[in-house]
Amino acid sequence: MTTFASLGLSPKILTALEKTTLKTPTPIQAQAIPHIMQGRDLMGLAQTGTGKTAAFGLPLLHRILDIGHPPGPKMIRALILAPTRELALQIKENLETFTKGTPVKVLMVVGGASINRQTASLSRGADVLVATPGRLIDLLERGDVSLEKCGYLVLDEADHMLDMGFIHSLRRIAKHIPLKRQTLMFSATMPKDITEIADTYLRDPVKVQVAPPGKPAEKVTQGVHYIPNGDKAKLLEDYLKKHPGEQALVFSRTKHGADKLAKVLGQWGFRVGAIHGNRSQNQRDRILSEFKAGEVDVLVATDVAARGIDIPTVRHVYNHDMPNVPENYVHRIGRTARAGAEGSSISFCAPAEMGELQAIEKLLKKPLPVIGGAPWAADVVAAAPKPGQNRGARPQGGGRQGQKMSSNPAKAAAKAAGKPAGRPQPSPQGSRPQGQKARPQGGAGVPRRRPS
Known part of the structure; x- marks a missing residue:
């Protein structure tokens, strides 16, 4: 049976793992960790809830422990990019659990938090930085962090980063990281564009797949x-x-x-x-x-x-x-x-x-x-109207960028129909008289009132 000890992880990390619920490696961990410890670039495909964070986090921390001296001011040794603040926090908390009793320093920078506090923390450097792309770019542009000594890049939930349009941010960030680095990419699904990202940023990667892309948890x-x-x-x-x-x-x-x-x-x-x-x-x-x-x-x-x-x-x-x-x-x-x-x-x-x-x-x-x-x-x-579709009448051209919306919808409608805008026209079927409160019309996120 495969154990964390048999994978060759540092004794300090094994001691930290003993205090967690992780007892034996999951399939993605057992397959990915040896390749990462050997310095290979890796593309990991596994459904959510299978332990991807430990799959890249444990061997990454093992390699950083071998360095033996702290990073310089503003310097980062490993960068982990996540698409959301919640995922970044989850990764940071897991890594802090794995590094208890070690000198490895883990920091997180995300939007919505004080950038000045983040700058102060980064001034002393960090072994591992977990970040969302937008906030990291802000800090790079201010000169508050340096990636010139970063030897490891991890892209977690890469498919979701693609969905959220972070590919342009990734290009900007990658320019600050040396080409000589180890790059790891993990994803739960495998859209076609993910292959293009892998070809761009990974060098001769090992592909580890423990479940077909898109296959949900069996239980x-x-x-x-x-x-x-x-x-x-x-x-x-x-x-x-x-x-x-x-x-x-x-x-x-x-x-x-x-x-x-x-x-x-x-x-x-x-x-x-x-x-x-x-x-x-x-x-x-x-x-x-x-x-x-x-x-x-x-x-x-x-x-x-x-x-x-x-x-x-x-x-x-x-x-x-x-x-x-x-x-x-x-x-x-x-x-x-x-x-x-x-x-x-x-x-x-x-x-x-x-x-x-x-x-x-x-x-x-x-x-x-x-x-x-x-x-x-x-x-x-x-x-059926599509989700978000406007069910009511709208003025001709209303809402288009660069066109001025009329302040009087009745006049605009009358003008479009070639009629004088004097007396109000009869209300179309389904519309409500002026002053009457709108009733719920269903639609996404608009629940019907509960019967009393």
């Missing part, structure tokens, strides 16, 4: 429930009530939708929190801490904010809105069934989301089991 029970948009919140309430005391992660497509859904669930008596890109770092950290401590049972999140959430107690994942990118489905359901535990995932599919569901099933190479409702008919799908 996650999956299903789809066909439901109109306006009924999703009530359905979610029913599912949550079936599992009292068990933590759930709910995915929303938009930041606004996440806030609205969390507010409704809170009114219905659930201990709920929401995280997304508009929340400050302190707010996100506080809500995640409450979720980890069991003070919050339901966490509503967007895809960006949820990447990097590693909470073993999450038993249920609900896709309140289907993901736009099919690979994100794999990441979402990978938030449950962590560390060998079991979990469930239920996706709510409205008529307008049939295309997203079909893309997910194509990626999985199998249909999701139907646990409620029935697949929507083609005519229902064709008539």
Whole structure:
């Protein structure tokens, strides 16, 4: 049986591991660690929850321990890039666990935190810097950090970095790192563009793959429930009530939708929190801490904010809105069934989301089991407004960049129709009289009011 000791890791790291829950290497760790310790560039493909952080972190720390002297001022020996603040924090916390009792110094720089404090910390240098691309570029441009002695580059969740448009940031950062370096790239999925990134930044890499790209965790029970948009919140309430005391992660497509859904669930008596890109770092950290401590049972999140959430107690994942990118489905359901535990995932599919569901099933190479409702008919799908589509009338040319929006929509509409803008025209069917409050119209993240 493979053990961490048999992989040749430093005795100091092995001592730190004895105080963790890591007892034997996972498949990705057992296969990747020997190659990384030999100095090879590596492309690692493994689903979420399989221990990728330790797979690159342990051998990286082992090699840094061999150096034997501290880094110079502002100097960085190893750089780990992560797409989100939550993932960066998770990586930092794991590395700090692995380095207890060693002189290795780990720092983190992310947006939303004080750049002056980060600058002060970096002034003394660091062995390992965990960073999000935007904040690192800010610090490089200010001259507060130097990568000229950086011998290791790790790209974690590379597929998600690609989705978030960080490829241009990566090019800017790579210019500051010596060509003579060891580069490691880890990803849960393998889009075509990932191969191009690997060809650009990795030199003769070893490819380690422990599960087919896009294959979700085997211990996650999956299903789809066909439901109109306006009924999703009530359905979610029913599912949550079936599992009292068990933590759930709910995915929303938009930041606004996440806030609205969390507010409704809170009114219905659930201990709920929401995280997304508009929340400050302190707010996100506080809500995640409450979720980890069991003070919050339901966490509503967007895809960006949820990447990097590693909470073993999450038993249920609900896709309140289907993901736009099919690979994100794999990441979402990978938030449950962590560390060998079991979990469930239920996706709510409205008529307008049939295309997203079909893309997910194509990626999985199998249909999701139907646990409620029935697949929507083609005519229902064709008539359904797409998520985010404006259902009301809009002035001609409204919203286009460079065109001035009329301050009087009635005049603009009348002008477009070639009619005088005097007396108001009769309201079209489905619109509301002036002064009447808008009623919920369903749609992504707009839950129907709960019957009293």
